[in-house]
Amino acid sequence: MLRNVTFFLLAAALVLPATAQEHDNSAYLSAVSMDFSQASEKLSSLAEAIPEDYFDWRPAEGIFSVVEVLNHVSTANFRLAAVLGHKSDYEASATDTKEGALARLAASQAHVKELLDSMAEADLNSTIELYGMTMNHYGAVGAITAHTHEHLGQLIAYARSNGIAPPWSGG
Template sequence: MQSSPDRNAPAVTPAQHHIDDLQTLKTKFVSLARAFGRDQMNWRPMEGVRSVHEVVALMVAEVHLFPTIWGAAPPEASESGWEPEMARTEALSPDAAIEQMEAGFDHMIASVESLDAASRAATVDWFGTPMQAEAALSAALFDMHEHLGQLIAYARMNRVVPPWSR
């Protein structure tokens, strides 16, 4: 039975919602990536589509580089720019990629926690489109959810049960 909401609790802010969402994404991505057998990491549904490993590598690149859009420094291990970072992350072993994804989510969460109201309202460049940093963060989260759905579909096709579904 679901408890009734506390009407006296303060409303969740967009900032807190983004942080909570990132923490949920981290938990789901990391646990699902770990649930795949290492022999399944190169599986792809068809030619020309990302493999399981490539989806994980993409997430590493995103959690490292999305925060640079709103002014955060990338982690030391990352490359500058999407193509070099994708090449670096795709070359990682599956275990190293999962470890970097987990640490990268912590990096992204910290970058979001550090944003004040002025930083959230600042105009940034979202892949050629000027928008407020808060809108860019929302766009990043939408994209990450899309890739979580991709990884869930891959799991189902490989009879991997998402750990939170057990």
């Protein structure tokens, strides 16, 4: 009897991690894609709500302005996707206009979303070099989403500092 229990536990220990890993990859990609989409929608709607004459506003000298934050996020989205093997042919460079910044941001967000939706679960364990570190794709796609959240928070503070409420907040 003890031998049968030992065999069962050993078999379960070998089989369950493989199936759990497969399930976790799918769940992780789905969660990251959804989180990125939600944060991106908020970032875009907030940028849209900020009047263009505030796009050069910055909280202090040497700190990114509104338009510089949007350009930075767009550039990072394109670069991080490229590091993950999803290069873009989008040609527009950083801009100082609201229209240009919003168009570039939307293109970069669509590009990352395309990457996340097309990424194979097996790819998550592949490694890449990013910012001088070796990391797997789990870390890289997490960094894309975290970066979007970071700068969403930054723009919320910028907007509130200028009396602008995020559109989704109700005031």
